[in-house]
Amino acid sequence: MKKIPAFRKALLEWYDKHKRELPWRGVSDPYAIWISEIMLQQTRVAAVIPYYERFLAAFPDFRALAQAPEEAVLHLWAGLGYYSRARNLQKAARQMVEMGEFPGGYEAIRGLAGIGDYTAAAVASIAFGLPHAVLDGNVMRVLARVGNDASDIANGQTRKRLQGLAQEMLDRSRPGEFNQAVMELGATVCLPKQPLCAQCPVVAYCQARTAGRERELPVKGRRNNTVKVERTLLLIWKGEDVLAWKRGEESSQLRGFWELPEPEHLAGAQVVHSVGEFRHSITNHQFLFHVAEARILRKPKGFYYVSPSHEGDTPLSTTTRKALACSKKWRKSFPGS
Ligand code: SF4
Incomplete structure (x- = not known):
């Protein structure tokens, strides 16, 4: 606990220097941030970039998206998969038209179609600077390793606990950047199979690394029901x-x-x-x-x-x-x- 401020500082300094340049980085428009977050669900960053750019060029704001024919939206989504995401985007855009704006509070964002805890926290923190921690696969991996926690991350109780921990670790002065920094660390350094601990800005705080267990974590209940x-x-x-x-x-x-x-x-x-x-x-x-x-x-x-x-x-x-x-x-x- 005492080390949390130093952990935040090390992570944010690394992020400021090493973050990847991505089209949605540095953007403050909540609409664009929301589109990027929805596209990034279950889809690799490199695959998302051209879709994101085409989508924003065609539908630059929620009003344009709300008015578009569904087929035009699906056409621009074709190939990204999980098409319910595209339909929900349009539903949510229509909710925003009724509200008259992109909502600026966590609960109101969470109430939009297709938005769960993760996306609401991401949009609220990145676009509006609100102190809500995100928890996705990358964040769970980093937290399980830093805390040398061998609990099953497929388990709801573990996730709840990790969500609490993420919230505690969040830098409330820069919540959006802190969230992105943890995810960036998971995506580029704290890799699932081969974590690059020698390059890690928080290696000094990582208990799994100290115990030599970083490759064993996180533990995820395996189901082979293919x-x-x-x-x-x-x-x-x-x-x-x-x-x-x-x-x-x-x-x-x-x-x-x-x-x-x-x-x-x-x-x-x-x-x-x-x-x-x-x-x-x-x-x-x-x-x-x-x-x-x-x-x-x-x-x-x-x-x-x-x-x-x-x-x-x-x-x-x-x-x-x-x-x-x-x-x-x-x-x-x-x-x-
Ligand atoms: S030291 Fe290694 S295992 Fe620990 S957070 Fe960094 S990259 Fe991940």
């Missing part, structure tokens, strides 16, 4: 257009996105040849998709020919885009087919 599934997607062309169906309002995932048919959708489809396969993971499901070109005699109800080159009007699911990429590659290998 489900492997094989499926086939059919490409049925009519000129440059491909047969697809649109996920409707009732769909719990990927609502509004266009999908390719599978053999069970089209009983009479005749497979002409295979064009490849690809893997795709969703939560604990690992899919192996076989992609084949096929023919049908008659277009069934509920299916439409859509143009893959007009994706702005017809957002394609990631698996559809991957299947189309297989077809493109196949055509390059067998020109004139």
Whole structure:
């Protein structure tokens, strides 16, 4: 406890000197900070940067986002995955239009669609300088190592305790930067498998390092419940257009996105040849998709020919885009087919 002020100082000095230059760093607009935080959930920084820039260019503020057609929002999100994030962004933007502003308090931010404890704390601290500590995977790893804490971080009680500890450690004079500094340390130095302790600004305060246990921590309850599934997607062309169906309002995932048919959708489809396969993971499901070109005699109800080159009007699911990429590659290998 006595060492907390020195820990904060060492960490913030390191952050001021070594932080990565990222497009959302140094930004004070809560809208832009919020967009970056939502995009960064479950997605790598390098992958987020072009999406962030395109999204802000298209929707520079919450009013523009609130007014945009959902398909335009999904189109700019296509490839980032977890599409409920994009829908919730738009819902929250509409809530802000009703409020007349981007809310400036933690509770009001926490009340917006798609915002949990982490995002509310991140936006409140970074955009508004409010003293709320963030707790994500990077922060938990740093805290578990600094405290040489072998509790299971998958456990709710452990998380609650670590949230309390993060709050205690927070530098209340620079809460946004302190939060970002802990996350930056976890992302660039206190790495999961190979922590770079020799470069660590807080090595003097790290009890796991002193005990030689840094690589054993944090402890996370392991579940090996991966489900492997094989499926086939059919490409049925009519000129440059491909047969697809649109996920409707009732769909719990990927609502509004266009999908390719599978053999069970089209009983009479005749497979002409295979064009490849690809893997795709969703939560604990690992899919192996076989992609084949096929023919049908008659277009069934509920299916439409859509143009893959007009994706702005017809957002394609990631698996559809991957299947189309297989077809493109196949055509390059067998020109004139
Ligand atoms: S000394 Fe090593 S284990 Fe400890 S916080 Fe720094 S990088 Fe992580």
